[in-house]
Amino acid sequence: MEPSADKGKDYYDRIESFRASKCLTLAIVFLALLIDSVLLAVVVPIIPAYLIRGKSPWNETIQTNDTDVSVAWMTNNLNLTHSTSGSTSTYHIVLLNRRLGWMFASKAFVQLAVNPFVGQVVNRLGCSLPMFAGFIVLIVSSLLYAFGETFVILFVARAVQGIGSSLISVSGMTILAQTYHEDDSRSKAMGIALGGVALGVLIGYPFGGLMYEFVGKTIPFLVIASVATIECVLHLWAFRPSPCKQDVLPSTPLLKLLRDPYVIIASGALLLPEMAIALLEPTLPLWLIENMHPHKWQLGIVFVPDSTGYWIACAVFGVVAQKLGRWRCIMASLVLSSVSLVCIPHVRHIQQLIVPHFGLGVAIGLVDTSVLPLLAFLVEKRHFADYGNVYAIAQMSISLAFSVGPSVGGQLVELIGFPWLVRGMALLTIIYTPLCYLLRNPPMHNERRPILLDDSVFSHTVSSYTSEGGTN
Known part of the structure; x- marks a missing residue:
């Protein structure tokens, strides 16, 4: 009996060691970001294809520039019947631009509103309970998408997801910052975790297009x-979240951080x-x-190069950005983003979107893997x-980007057109x-130097900063 008891204790200790390991923590954060990104x-x-088929209470008649082509595309690809009178069509492309913009932005508006409160909750209650709540919210949002048939319910589903995304993203990045203390290892871990975002997007676009086809x-949602339910169970086992309040450590007020240039x-x-x-x-x-008349499955894969580029950038630059x-x-990421955007309006075939979209994905992955560890360091x-x-x-x-981008973009595209919007x-x-360029050598908390002061005056500070893993 005694050897058996020792064997059982050894097995239990190994399970507990695995449960507390950094690798499991990273895997859970990776999966959490992946599920959120797939749903996004x-x-x-x-x-867009679901609403354009008339599955909403707002079928309206509007003017289009190329009625015959638009009607032909929608009739062939969306199984629609149509009726036209002159140049007037019942297919509301222009109106749909505006309303889809607001719908896509609703998640980001909600996320923007709740992020400051989530930051305070994470500081006071820890990360595990807010992340668990985030999984529950994502499950609710998925079910609303699955069974919602009107524009209003789908709008609410998108908005509800914003709460879950905020809980998961803030908690997840905080968990990694607390788990990985060294700047190098933290940068690598965050790059791997952000790979979950990339993989989720990479899966989500074609998965949505093909499943809907x-x-x-209902089924994809x-x-x-x-999958979110399975991840929720894994999270419960690994972190055992509880509502117990943790010790409140000294913290920097949100407004003070917002005043840090x-x-x-x-x-x-x-x-x-x-x-x-987001635009x-x-x-x-x-x-x-309107211009290329693609198949439905092509709409699902048009963003695949973005997510592929993002995934590659996270894998590569998560390790070497520091x-x-x-x-x-x-x-470099901002320059690459600008060049990629300029190229998009000039394409004449969907295949020509691969290079600029790949470049845009690399740019986003590069900036994410550089900025998120830098914020922890700062x-x-x-x-x-x-x-x-x-x-x-x-x-x-990020929420501001995904709220202003779709909402303003949906309005501006009617005024200036898609090409000038992206330019x-x-x-x-x-x-x-x-x-x-000002981020090359940010001063430490005890320094009182102007932002643009010459670095040579502070050579000692710069050298000590670099030896601690600074951004230079």
Whole structure:
């Protein structure tokens, strides 16, 4: 009996060691970000096609520039009947641009509103309970998508997802910042975790397009809800979340972080490439419908190069961004984003979108893997090392991108057209790029030097900063 008891105890100890391991923590955060990203991406090919078939209470008659072509495309690809009178069509492409913009933006508006509160909750209650709540919210959102048939319910589903995304993303990044203390290992871990975002998007677009083509709208969202339930159970086993309040450590107020110029510059760099993809999600599919008349499955894979580029960038630059100089990587990502955007309106076939979309994905992956570890480094060296608020700010930037991008883009595309919309975004990004040079050597909390003061005056500080794993 005694050897058996020792064997059982050894087995229990190994299970407990695995449960507390960094690898399991990273895997759970990776899967959490993956599920959220799949749900985010899967609606892009499904919802526009679903609503354009008239499955909503707002079928309206509007004017189109190319009625015959649009009607022919929709009749052949969406199994529609049609009736036209002159140049008037019952297919509301222009109106759909506007309403899809607001719908896609609803998640980001909600996420923008709740991020500051989530940061405070994470600081006070820890990360495990908010992340568990995030899984529950994602399951609810998936079920609303699955069974919702009206525009209003689908709008609510998108908005509800914003709460779950905020809980998961802020908690997940905070868990990694607390688990990996060294700057190098943290940068690598965050790059791997952000690979979950890339993989989720990579899966979500084609998964949504193909599943909608062959089995309809409901099944893909039920699959996502099932996977989220499994991840929820894994999270319960690994972290055993409880409502017990943890000790409140010294923290930096959110408003103080918002007054830090380096945090703001880094967050702005995070915002711009994300806003570029946010502009494209509701407007590009409809521009393709009007100009290239693709099959439904093609709408599902048009964003695959973005997610492929993002995945590659996360895998590569999550490891080397700190060594290359994060400020250099951030500037390079903004330039690459601008060039990619300028190329998109000039394509004449869907295949020609591969290169600019791949470049845009690399740009977003490069800026994410550079900015997110940099924010943790800044808050450690310039403030107190609590991460909830600084990652709330990072998520606020992303939320702002995905709220302003679709909502404003959906309005501007009617006024200036799709080509000038993306060219304007490229111009805004390239104008912002020189500001990122200021991130080359941010001062520590005990330094009181101007932002643009010559670095040679502080050679001793710079050398000590670099030896600790700085961004230079």
